[in-house]
Amino acid sequence: MSDETTLLTWSDEQHRALARVIDEIIPPSDDGRLPGAGAVGVTQYIEQVLRPTPELSAMVVEGLTALEELATQRHAQAFGALSRAQQSELLQAVSMSAQAFPPVLMIHTFAGYYQSDRILHALGLEPRPPHPKGYTMGPNDLTLLDPVRQRPARYRAC
């Protein structure tokens, strides 16, 4: 139980490192209007959605550990202290290794990012559930059916 709890609860440092990882998946937009995935709370979302699957959570932690070990080996510094270019290089190395992040990391990064308030606002949407307010739609233009109405019945009588 205690081992599982350790795996399931990520440290602040692990969250920061993961934020850098998922910023590679969705980086800030060039115009600065949209933040990267690491800046909108997606790591907390990922930690939460992976909680029922400790083996996947463990794979993420192993990937983060591998990043730190590589940072120490190659640059004698913590991963977070490296330049962006150096971080990208180490991420690339880990992605090719046995400690690669699980493919679902990309799915959850996409899912978490496009549920965040800031991103929904940027898309012109209200950050709320669809119910109970719903959405307003205009009246139907049924004059569009005029050419269809002019055509003969098309079912086979039998």
Add this chain to the structure above:
Amino acid sequence: MSEEVVDVLIIGAGASGAAFAWSLAETRMNILCLEQGDWMDPAKYPGMQRDWEVHQFGDFGLSPNTRGRREDYPVNDAGSPIAVSMFSAVGGSTILYAAHFPRFHPSDFRVKTLDGIADDWPLDYQRLAPYYDINARMMGVSGLGGDPAYPPKEVPLPPVALGKLGETLARGFNRLGWHWWPSDSAITTAEYEGRAPCINAGTCLTGCAQGAKASTDITYWPPALRQGVRLRTRCRVREITVGDDGMADGVIYYDANGAECRQRAHVVVLACNGIGTPRLLLNSRSKHFPDGLANRSGLVGKNLMFHPYAMVTGIFDEPLEGYKGPTGCCIMSQEFYETDPARGFARGYSFEILRGFGPVSTALWGMSTGRLPSGTDHHRAYRELFDRTAGMVVICEDLPESSNRVTLDPDLVDADGIPAPKVTYRLSDNSQKMLAHSVARAKEVLEASGAHDTVADAPLPFAGWHLMGTARMGTDPETSVVNEWGRCHDVRNLFIIDGSVFVTAAAVNPTNTIQALALHSADTVKKNLANLFD
């Protein structure tokens, strides 16, 4: 152990079981329904939550194999290119269906006569039409009269919102001179019988918290229960038992605690869908029926029909507001519905226009189709997809083939240890030709509507929504399992009222026809109470 003998025992509280129970309630007979699922709480549907979209891929997903709910049973569908989709609850699969609610056409009941293939039904459109009308009133169907693809029919409520997306596609159909019409939808578009109107939330496929979508837990069941029908949930039937006289005398089921129980009955009614019904019959073996109950014809489980689906998505330059509106109901086209030998295949298909994707679904669809990369190009690619997609599906008519079938899996069992169904299914040459034709035509109309790009998925691998044909109806006991009102030829107090009884599949969503047939069965039972087993 209950020694009570009920008059009528219905197994399954979904689309057909609810309609049948409601119709029979006026007889004041002692009617009991056993349902393996539970009542749903609409306040807890995903649409009430911020993360509603991701539930479509988890606990409200399509497949009973991946949802992880004890109420569901697993299905071995590894031997089919189309995975089975169903839901166990009061309301059954109507909880998650799109509520697209077309009728069959007159020609759909006369396939052999008109096209020389498959078989005719033992009843026709005219006989079923009054029950379609009752069902339209009970479910609260919206749409528009005057569709040239159908005989005149009753539609109680005005059509759902077409929106910018629907009208964009309608113009595309008009440019090609093709038929289209607002969809018949089991979705209230105004206050109706205590139900609130649709608010265009776009969450139909994960349950409607508004109560506008007609799932039978909110349509047929409340009046049926008020009239004295009893509904017992979390009861999973293992087998139907047979007396010395070869008649059904009750069932053995497991209650919510897994305890084995017995319920005796004078009449047993199967309403378990085209997979669950043959499963239960095949698991009910006895000295009278060593190959499964009511299976002297050997046809129980055979002739399984899905509808082979294609999904074709158009990508447009302009926003379409596609995240608004009923998910699966907008407009439909039956330009290619009736047989045209020049097309190289028999029978035909419907187009149904869906909506677009929500923000999360856009991202995941974009990723799965290779159109949304990670990294620096992500935002540009997402901008070109979000609110710029319009989906349409093609529903192809499936034809009966005895090699497409449901059997019992030798190893897989459900949470109560009951053997799970195993599905063996292949797409026929006819279906493959029809899919290819339909995808080409779908792309044509999307492009005529303004799409600059299209993405097709055919056959749609997760689209095993429609489960039909596995206990077909007919007049000859050698070539059918039930008669035209659902009574088993071999067991005269056993009725089947779900999609199993379909002779052919048509090329439209089947729920309206399943329910019309169930109402017809119930009505015929009522008219023949004095000599029901003759």
